[in-house]
Amino acid sequence: MQKTAIARPGRTTDAGPMASLSGLLREWLPRQRWFAGKDRPVTDLALLSMTELFPGCLHLLVHAGHSAVPSPGGAPPAGDCYQLLLGVRQHPSPRLGRALIGRAEEGPLAGMTVFDALQDPRSAQLLLERLRHPGAAGPLRFEGDPAVPVPAGLVPRLLDAEQSNSSLVYGDAFILKLFRRIQPGVNPDLELSGALAGQGCRRVPAPVAWFRTTSPWEATLGVLQPFLRNASDGWTLALSALASGDEFTAEARQLGRATAEVHLALASAFPSRAHGENSRMAAAMTERLELAAHFVPALQPHVPGLRTAFGALAGCDPGPPDQRIHGDLHLGQVLRAGREWFVIDFEGEPSRPLAERRGVHSPVRDIAGMLRSFDYAARQRRPWRPEWARRCREAYCAGYASLAGWDPRKKHGLLRAYETDRAVYEVLYEARHRPDWLPVPMAAIERLAVRGA
Numbered sequence: 001m002q003k004t005a006i007a008r009p010g011r012t013t014d015a016g017p018m019a020s021l022s023g024l025l026r027e028w029l030p031r032q033r034w035f036a037g038k039d040r041p042v043t044d045l046a047l048l049s050m051t052e053l054f055p056g057c058l059h060l061l062v063h064a065g066h067s068a069v070p071s072p073g074g075a076p077p078a079g080d081c082y083q084l085l086l087g088v089r090q091h092p093s094p095r096l097g098r099a100l101i102g103r104a105e106e107g108p109l110a111g112m113t114v115f116d117a118l119q120d121p122r123s124a125q126l127l128l129e130r131l132r133h134p135g136a137a138g139p140l141r142f143e144g145d146p147a148v149p150v151p152a153g154l155v156p157r158l159l160d161a162e163q164s165n166s167s168l169v170y171g172d173a174f175i176l177k178l179f180r181r182i183q184p185g186v187n188p189d190l191e192l193s194g195a196l197a198g199q200g201c202r203r204v205p206a207p208v209a210w211f212r213t214t215s216p217w218e219a220t221l222g223v224l225q226p227f228l229r230n231a232s233d234g235w236t237l238a239l240s241a242l243a244s245g246d247e248f249t250a251e252a253r254q255l256g257r258a259t260a261e262v263h264l265a266l267a268s269a270f271p272s273r274a275h276g277e278n279s280r281m282a283a284a285m286t287e288r289l290e291l292a293a294h295f296v297p298a299l300q301p302h303v304p305g306l307r308t309a310f311g312a313l314a315g316c317d318p319g320p321p322d323q324r325i326h327g328d329l330h331l332g333q334v335l336r337a338g339r340e341w342f343v344i345d346f347e348g349e350p351s352r353p354l355a356e357r358r359g360v361h362s363p364v365r366d367i368a369g370m371l372r373s374f375d376y377a378a379r380q381r382r383p384w385r386p387e388w389a390r391r392c393r394e395a396y397c398a399g400y401a402s403l404a405g406w407d408p409r410k411k412h413g414l415l416r417a418y419e420t421d422r423a424v425y426e427v428l429y430e431a432r433h434r435p436d437w438l439p440v441p442m443a444a445i446e447r448l449a450v451r452g453a
């Protein structure tokens, strides 16, 4: 297999392959679920690296710029880097269907058909072949756990889930997640799942193979893990319990225990630190709130009440030690296979900078994320079921306390502040990605602002 770097890193918007791709990608990128800049126009596209992964398949890192508009959630204002796998073919095939991006009109690829290679089974198969054989392709490095052999010829299918990234399932045996928004550094999804596996924690599918780039900087690009067959995610299970009028407390309790198990293993694998001062944390939460209110005007009337709620943190007991955490824990991030819960997607909140996501935080943040998720689920049906959510929350905290050695319910002020902070994040997330869902976190904001005042 030939691997040739066919473009040097750099801004090549008006020369080289980017001259062919720029127009097509400006149209296509904002329509992708994983594209984070939907609320801002793409003002420029720059090529950061391009590698021919195998004949007819280009691996690209492109930077989508959004001029100087400040970005909510702490992301750098200038734009984001995305990973793309593009197929380039002389003759369009009618079978490309939804994979088709378009026909390049100018530049060196003029006249060629460009498509999303992840949606093309042949390209997806070749990508697995690449992962099965550790080595380099230009700046790309393919690595893996030699103790876990990956068989050849597994049939790929692209997951059609609402995702921040893209995942390919191979023969129902492995799942490959390709990170879409790339930041310099090790992705915590690989870092934490690898460390948890090293601790013997059974709650996480261990990484089997992965790939990274060395240019324009070091970054994780994808992770292959065992695929949990016949698993259902917590969100689907919770909604189906609600639909049939069932309780979810036994599951929530086990989930609380599983969360504590993961937290304990993370605390063993990485250094912890005494919990940061509550007043500093309150200031950071208030800053995030004010930034969010700038972008979502519906938040503005609640700012004074929520500021008071955060301010009250100063008088609360210090929380448990800060440590590495999941960072974006919700019902969609837990899978139930057989009688066990598994935790996936340790990337953290995708809009936060990687350095922050790789820092230590209070475990209360994960607990708050899951508690908010019970509320989300309970609000999917009318009349909404606050009592159902309350019982789940109670059971989840009890399950957590049964293993962790401390009870989240006894950290009431801290828990409420983290829940509020999470609801603020959700308001921003929904405003950007699913405006129809905005009333769900807004209802929590209204409740928390009134109680906090």
Ligand SMILES: Nc1ncnc2c1ncn2[C@@H]1O[C@H](COP(=O)(O)OP(=O)(O)O)[C@@H](O)[C@H]1O
Residues within 6 Å of the ligand: 159, 161, 162, 163, 164, 165, 166, 167, 175, 177, 205, 225, 226, 227, 228, 229, 231, 233, 332, 333, 335, 344, 345, 347
């Ligand atoms: N190991 C796994 N086994 C089975 N399904 C998985 C596994 N990992 C992920 N999935 C499925 O893929 C979906 C997306 O995975 P996730 O890691 O959450 O991606 P993203 O970061 O893009 O949201 C999950 O909701 C789940 O349904």
Ligand SMILES: O=P(O)(O)O[C@H]1O[C@H](CO)[C@@H](O[C@H]2O[C@H](CO)[C@@H](O)[C@H](O)[C@H]2O)[C@H](O)[C@H]1O
Residues within 6 Å of the ligand: 162, 163, 164, 235, 328, 330, 331, 332, 333, 345, 349, 350, 369, 372, 373, 374, 376, 377, 426, 429
């Ligand atoms: O894509 P990710 O799973 O990394 O997480 C992002 O998307 C989630 C939605 O898909 C979003 O979660 C919010 O909606 C869920 C219901 O769809 C709910 O269970 C969560 O509690 C709620 O936060 C998540 O915030 C976002 O980071």
